[in-house]
Amino acid sequence: MKDKVVLFKKIPNQQQQLLSEYFNLVCFDKVDGNNMDAFIHEIKDADGLIGAGVKLTPEILDNALQLKAISTISVGFDHFDLDYLNKRNIALTNTPDVLTNTTADTIFTLIMCAARRTTELNNMVTSGQWTNNLKDQYFGVDVHGKTLGILGMGRIGYAVAKRAHHGFDMNINYYNRSVNKQAEHDFNAEKMALDELLTTSDFICSILPANEHTDLLIGQRELDLIKPSAIFINGGRGNVVDEQALAIALKNRAIRAAGLDVYQVEPLPTSSLLMSLDNVTLFPHIGSATAETRLAMICSAIDSLKAACSGDLTQNCVNAENITQ
Structure with missing residues (x-):
């Protein structure tokens, strides 16, 4: 008899059909306040869950009495209560590898856009304000040959450093809990304390995960x-990042510019001070948003769910060491 799996995010028909071949599948295109009761009803006897974009709280998961595994179609898993999942012996899998290069591309795009003021200058052109040769007050800054400080030298940090060092001859500093010997060997990267990195880098790029150690790590003191x-x-x-402190620093020109793909509240509220600034580039959380990568993430999540439901916790299981079989 097939395990029952509840899909809580719309995915392409081909991948949905693939899931239905492996599992007794129940599908939700999305889950919100309008259909939460129906979702809770279906997870009561579910063996597995797969999807993204829904915060599955302990209060919700308390209803899933025979749940064995959850597969999130994302690399981040900070919206899950790992202690709760461990106590319930529920495996959680994610998709860490397939989006590394795409996200690094996005981050480097932000670096380039912020340096060359592309959003501001695009708006100048499209609004008809480009009427003569560009004055020096609109000049950007070079990226090549500068120093890049990376907060978080994991897979994505390494991929960003690779682009920066080999493509733009940038010097690499990094702040990380552990030494990344590969980055130091390949890019001559230097591990630094946070304050030293902040004071010596021309570009500072945060790729840190969300946890109790990183919450509001960059506040007014650090921005100063x-x-x-x-x-x-x-x-x-x-x-x-303390978003309000960052916005004030940008408004006061205490730092030159910023480029953001993630926010404390998403979507970014229209009341945010960031919306009124011309020295910040704002992306709508598009780090992995290419057709190829999103498809690869879905396929990875399906494979990981299949493995976890069958008792194999070797495929991208973030809490494997805490699950007893």
Whole structure:
């Protein structure tokens, strides 16, 4: 008899059909307040869940009495209560590898856009304000040959450093809990304390995960350490940065510019001070948003769910060491 799996995010028909071949599948295109009761009803006897974009709280999962595994179609899993899942012996899998290069591309795009003021200048052209040769007050800054400080030298941090060092001759500093010997060997990267990295880097790029150690890591004190000529990029998690403090620093030109793909509240509220600034580039959380990568993430999540439901916790299971079989 097939395990019952509840899909809680719309995916392409071909992949949905693949899931239905492996499992007794129940599908929700999305889950919100309008259909939460129906979703809770279906998970009561579910063996597995797969999807993204829904915060599955302990209160919701308390209804899933025979749940064995959850597969999130994302690399981040900070919206899950791991302690709760461990106590319930529920395996959680994610998709860490397939989006590395796509997300690094997005982050480096932010670096380039912020440095060359592409959003501001595009708006100048499309609004008809480009009427003569560009004055020096609209000039950007070079990226090549500068120093890039990376907060979080994991897979994505390494991929960003690779683009920066080999493509743009950038010097690489990094802040990380552990030494990344590969980055140090390949890019001559230097591990630094946070304050030293902030004071010495021309571009500062946060790719840190969300946890109790990174929450509001970059606040007013840290922003005051950054050079006025420097550019700040956040492509990791929105909670790492005090957004209001960053907006004030940008408004006061205490730092040159910023590029953001993640925010403390998403979608970014229209009331945010960031909306009124011309020295910040804002992306709508598009880190992995290409057709190829999103499809690869779905396929990876399906494979991981199949493995976890069958008792194999070797495929992208983030809490494998805490699950007893």
